[in-house]
Amino acid sequence: MRGISFWFFFSATLYVLVGMLWGIGMAATEDHSLFPAHAHLNLLGWVTMALFGVYYHLVPRKGAEGLAKVHFAVATGGLFLMVPGIVMALTNNGHLLASVGSVLSLISMILFSVTVYRDRQA
Secondary structure, three states, rough: OOOHHHHHHHHHHHHHHHHHHHHHHHHHHHOOHHHHHHHHHHHHHHHHHHHHHHHHOOOHHOOOOOOHHHHHHHHHHHHHHHHHHHHHOOOOOOOOOHHHHHHHHHHHHHHHHHHHHOOOOO
16 A cells, blocks of 8 residues: 555554544543544544545555545544544533534545546546
8 A cells, every 4th residue: 555545544543543542541531521522533533534545545546646635634634623623612612623623524525525426437
């Protein structure tokens, strides 16, 4: 695995490691108040990023396009803003980061949908 598929998949492994450590910490302290942020890290960080990586590995010509790099940047930015933003929202410190991260994550999925759709004729 190389190129953008590697970066999607490798970053996914880092996100799941952080998510697992966070989950273990929540279990050890019996404080699950931040579980929604933990769940978003695992779902968007591990599952979604890994699936993006698998797609780009299976369809390498799409991973070689500039749009794939933009997709990676937007997906990463969305995750980096959404997870701490959810923590902030859960602790009554505002919703702005969660909102911006959510919109970036949505844009990331739109970019991916466009990429997949444009591959329909290949």
